[in-house]
Amino acid sequence: MQLDLDNMLAKIKASQWALADFDWDAPGRETVTENPELYAKLKVFMADLMWIEHVGARGFAAMAKKAEDPTLAEIYRYFHAEEQRHANAELALMKRWGMIEGDELPEPNINIRLVVDWLDTCADDQPLDVLGSVIPMLEITLDGALCKFLLDTVDDPLCHEVFGAINADEARHLGVDFHVLETLGYSPLYQSSIRAVANILNPKLMIGILAYLPLLNRMRDNLVALGLKEEKLYDAMRKYERVGGTEQGRRNAWFRIISLQGKMVIDRGNRLYHVPVDALVKLSDRYPRRLVRPLPSWFKQLSWRSQV
Amino acid sequence: MNAKVTHVHDVLIVGAGFAGLGSAIRLRQQGVEDIVILERESEVGGTWRDNQYPGAACDIPSNLYSYSFVPNPGWPRSFSGSRDILAYIHDMVDQFELMPLIHFNKNVTGASFDEAQGLWTIKLQRGRAYKARSVIMAQGPLSNASLPNITGIDDFEGHRIHSARWDHDYDFAGKRVAVIGTGASAVQIIPELVKKAEFVKVFQRTPGWVLPRPDLRTPEWNKKLFERLPITQSAVREALFWGHESMATALIWDTPVTGLLERVAKAHLKHQVADPWLRRQLTPDYRIGCKRVLMSSDYYPALQASNCQLVTWPIDRLSAAGIRTAEGLEHVADCIVFATGFDVNKTGTPFPVTGLDGRRLEEEWRGGAQAYKSVNVSGYPNLFFTFGPNSGPGHNSALVYMEAQIDYIVQGIRTLLDNNLRALDVKPEVQQRHNRRIQKRLAKTNWNSGCSSWYLTEDGFNATMYPGFATQYRRQMKTLKKRDYRMQPEGITS
Numbered sequence: 102m103q104l105d106l107d108n109m110l111a112k113i114k115a116s117q118w119a120l121a122d123f124d125w126d127a128p129g130r131e132t133v134t135e136n137p138e139l140y141a142k143l144k145v146f147m148a149d150l151m152w153i154e155h156v157g158a159r160g161f162a163a164m165a166k167k168a169e170d171p172t173l174a175e176i177y178r179y180f181h182a183e184e185q186r187h188a189n190a191e192l193a194l195m196k197r198w199g200m201i202e203g204d205e206l207p208e209p210n211i212n213i214r215l216v217v218d219w220l221d222t223c224a225d226d227q228p229l230d231v232l233g234s235v236i237p238m239l240e241i242t243l244d245g246a247l248c249k250f251l252l253d254t255v256d257d258p259l260c261h262e263v264f265g266a267i268n269a270d271e272a273r274h275l276g277v278d279f280h281v282l283e284t285l286g287y288s289p290l291y292q293s294s295i296r297a298v299a300n301i302l303n304p305k306l307m308i309g310i311l312a313y314l315p316l317l318n319r320m321r322d323n324l325v326a327l328g329l330k331e332e333k334l335y336d337a338m339r340k341y342e343r344v345g346g347t348e349q350g351r352r353n354a355w356f357r358i359i360s361l362q363g364k365m366v367i368d369r370g371n372r373l374y375h376v377p378v379d380a381l382v383k384l385s386d387r388y389p390r391r392l393v394r395p396l397p398s399w400f401k402q403l404s405w406r407s408q409v
Numbered sequence: 410m411n412a413k414v415t416h417v418h419d420v421l422i423v424g425a426g427f428a429g430l431g432s433a434i435r436l437r438q439q440g441v442e443d444i445v446i447l448e449r450e451s452e453v454g455g456t457w458r459d460n461q462y463p464g465a466a467c468d469i470p471s472n473l474y475s476y477s478f479v480p481n482p483g484w485p486r487s488f489s490g491s492r493d494i495l496a497y498i499h500d501m502v503d504q505f506e507l508m509p510l511i512h513f514n515k516n517v518t519g520a521s522f523d524e525a526q527g528l529w530t531i532k533l534q535r536g537r538a539y540k541a542r543s544v545i546m547a548q549g550p551l552s553n554a555s556l557p558n559i560t561g562i563d564d565f566e567g568h569r570i571h572s573a574r575w576d577h578d579y580d581f582a583g584k585r586v587a588v589i590g591t592g593a594s595a596v597q598i599i600p601e602l603v604k605k606a607e608f609v610k611v612f613q614r615t616p617g618w619v620l621p622r623p624d625l626r627t628p629e630w631n632k633k634l635f636e637r638l639p640i641t642q643s644a645v646r647e648a649l650f651w652g653h654e655s656m657a658t659a660l661i662w663d664t665p666v667t668g669l670l671e672r673v674a675k676a677h678l679k680h681q682v683a684d685p686w687l688r689r690q691l692t693p694d695y696r697i698g699c700k701r702v703l704m705s706s707d708y709y710p711a712l713q714a715s716n717c718q719l720v721t722w723p724i725d726r727l728s729a730a731g732i733r734t735a736e737g738l739e740h741v742a743d744c745i746v747f748a749t750g751f752d753v754n755k756t757g758t759p760f761p762v763t764g765l766d767g768r769r770l771e772e773e774w775r776g777g778a779q780a781y782k783s784v785n786v787s788g789y790p791n792l793f794f795t796f797g798p799n800s801g802p803g804h805n806s807a808l809v810y811m812e813a814q815i816d817y818i819v820q821g822i823r824t825l826l827d828n829n830l831r832a833l834d835v836k837p838e839v840q841q842r843h844n845r846r847i848q849k850r851l852a853k854t855n856w857n858s859g860c861s862s863w864y865l866t867e868d869g870f871n872a873t874m875y876p877g878f879a880t881q882y883r884r885q886m887k888t889l890k891k892r893d894y895r896m897q898p899e900g901i902t903s
């Protein structure tokens with residue numbers, strides 16, 4: 102999946118959109134607001150989704166500083182902004198559906214909060230291979246896939262319009278994600294493995310893994326609650342292995358580790374994996390919120406308003 | 410008018426900024442009298458006439474950012490404001506009686522050399538052409554304000570101001586202002602705007618390295634001392650010169666001192682900005698010195714004022730109401746201030762220049778400008794540049810370099826006039842040898858270390874900076890070696 106980055110950057114620049122491009126008062130909001138059962142679940146789901154955008158956002162922000170190729174760095178600078186745009190658009194939908202008041206921001210679930218917190222404190226210190234391998238997984242399963250699933254349950258035409266624009270962005274994100282995943286495989290497997298082993302012992306990364314594992318299980322549970330089939334999530338995870346698993350890609354030790362973990366998530370029968378991870382999910386619910394660091398100041402620039 | 414035969418000046422100078430005026434003074438001191446200065450505006454001063462935005466000031470101490478042959482004991486501050494520098498230039502014009510030499514509202518649009526007569530013809534936008542035996546190009550490196558290449562720049566319906574063409578009649582009180590750019594001008598403007606405007610949004614592409622700038626008022630006793638004992642002022646100037654020279658080790662090349670200076674800049678950032686995310690946004694990811702280092706002690710505090718916000722999202726386009734950025738929001742503004750710099754001629758000339766056999770300088774320079782010792786270009790006899798290719802200082806006063814260029818140019822013009830030459834033309838092989846050396850040395854500098862800046866062409870060719878100490882530059886400019894030049898006497902055609 103080799104990509105011409107200059108072309109990609111030009112395409113990204115030509116495909117920008119803004120909240121002002123949509124009519125947020127267009128008819129159709131009642132399809133959500135007058136369906137109380139959907140409404141309650143969707144409110145939770147949207148809050149999570151909006152915060153998951155930040156997982157990608159913060160990852161891209163770190164990559165923008167890491168990428169040696171200036172074109173790639175510029176692409177990441179855009180992707181970082183685009184994730185913020187997705188969050189802004191999702192906030193605007195929540196506003197339309199009356200799920201938020203004034204300028205309040207919805208609360209994310211604790212697992213997302215912990216991942217965002219970890220990214221904020223540690224992402225800038227992580228090596229390129231870790232970020233470059235895990236971001237595609239996060240994007241394909243969470244950022245990209247969740248948006249698509251949503252459309253199966255929500256009929257609001259504006260929602261479909263907005264997610265049309267978001268998904269077009271995500272398609273470009275995935276293109277670049279997998280391109281980078283592949284280039285990371287250029288060094289021989291043993292070199293990459295040695296680096297991976299060295300990194301995995303890094304305590305900061307361990308904490309990151311502990312934050313990341315329960316997030317996937319949590320989002321699976323949320324999907325099920327929304328009445329969606331968990332198979333859909335698994336399809337997305339399999340896609341990571343399929344698209345990323347080129348000859349080059351397989352030489353990247355982090356790709357192998359992440360694929361393997363993905364397989365365990367999919368296999369509900371793997372009690373060795375799911376019992377402790379589900380326990381982690383439960384445990385994290387009791388994680389004292391006061392221990393989570395306050396939100397970094399970038400959240401102040403989030404807004405559902407087209408004009409600020 | 411047509412009946413009158415055009416007078417042939419000994420020297421024609423394009424531009425009445427520091428360079429043009431300084432050249433006229435030194436030429437006169439060397440006995441050259443027939444000089445004309447063409448200036449496109451109606452006032453002298455160049456940079457300091459144009460850059461009158463609030464907060465405009467030099468970031469080299471005034472005692473060094475001035476001419477050694479025009480000492481000024483009365484600088485009111487260590488880093489003088491634009492108005493004080495302009496006043497200094499006006500005093501210089503009065504003191505040396507330069508006004509009669511200057512022809513205002515003459516916009517030069519072309520220059521061509523007539524080999525048979527050994528004369529330059531200077532064309533104007535309006536009015537009759539001028540003729541001269543020699544020409545000094547002193548039109549300034551940063552005299553043409555440039556707007557950024559942003560989609561929809563004409564769609565914006567609010568007020569637009571460029572930093573170098575300030576609109577003093579615009580009242581900022583109660584206005585929402587957007588500033589595009591975070592370079593040398595922006596860091597001076599923003600603290601002033603924050604005091605006046607209702608809200609200021611600063612749009613940053615890449616952060617710059619910022620060093621603190623202690624701006625002290627000069628005490629009265631100090632001014633008196635400089636007046637009574639001028640030697641004390643030259644001593645201070647000398648000390649400042651060496652202070653800035655030592656910065657070259659950090660700024661021009663990647664040395665341990667570079668890291669040290671970066672630590673100073675980071676400590677300054679840490680001291681002034683508490684919020685880690687803002688600090689991250691303001692931390693450059695290139696070596697200090699790769700771009701112009703910014704000097705300010707009030708920029709970071711201004712950014713954190715309650716009526717100011719730093720926006721680092723990429724700009725998508727300008728709209729009727731303001732600026733749309735990639736995070737999908739439209740930032741509404743009453744006024745946009747463009748602190749986006751200047752068109753620097755790295756790959757061309759400000760107007761067509763025709764030399765021997767009809768050759769065109771703008772074509773020769775398309776791949777990147779080059780000259781001999783930044784002053785002469787082979788094939789263009791009797792033509793002299795101030796601030797020419799590879800004469801830019803990264804760490805010292807531009808005027809130190811300018812003085813060296815001017816004195817070199819005066820030698821050239823004296824050689825031309827004293828020997829009654831038709832052409833004084835640098836030999837092509839001499840120019841080539843010089844440039845091979847320059848480019849080789851540039852390859853090892855911070856400027857060529859991978860950040861994009863106005864120092865480099867699109868292809869990364871460095872046609873602007875001098876890779877060395879000011880002392881080295883001054884030394885190479887000390888004497889004009891006749892053997893470097895082809896000298897063609899009057900009356901003989903090649």
Ligand SMILES: Cc1cc2nc3c(=O)[nH]c(=O)nc-3n(C[C@H](O)[C@H](O)[C@H](O)COP(=O)(O)OP(=O)(O)OC[C@H]3O[C@@H](n4cnc5c(N)ncnc54)[C@H](O)[C@@H]3O)c2cc1C
Binds near residue numbers: 447759760
């Ligand atoms: C905001 C700002 C701050 C600066 N601060 C510093 C500093 O702290 N230290 C430092 O060393 N340098 C500084 N500089 C660089 C500064 O430009 C030089 O130091 C110096 O002023 C240049 O003088 P000059 O005479 O070469 O050019 P200018 O001052 O630009 O003068 C050129 C003159 O030529 C005229 N002209 C241009 N084209 C034509 C034409 N076609 N026909 C006729 N006339 C023409 C212009 O109108 C102008 O009057 C700064 C520059 C700017 C913009």
Ligand SMILES: [Fe+2]
Binds near residue numbers: 154271
């Ligand atoms: Fe997204």
Ligand SMILES: [Fe+2]
Binds near residue numbers: 240274
């Ligand atoms: Fe994404």
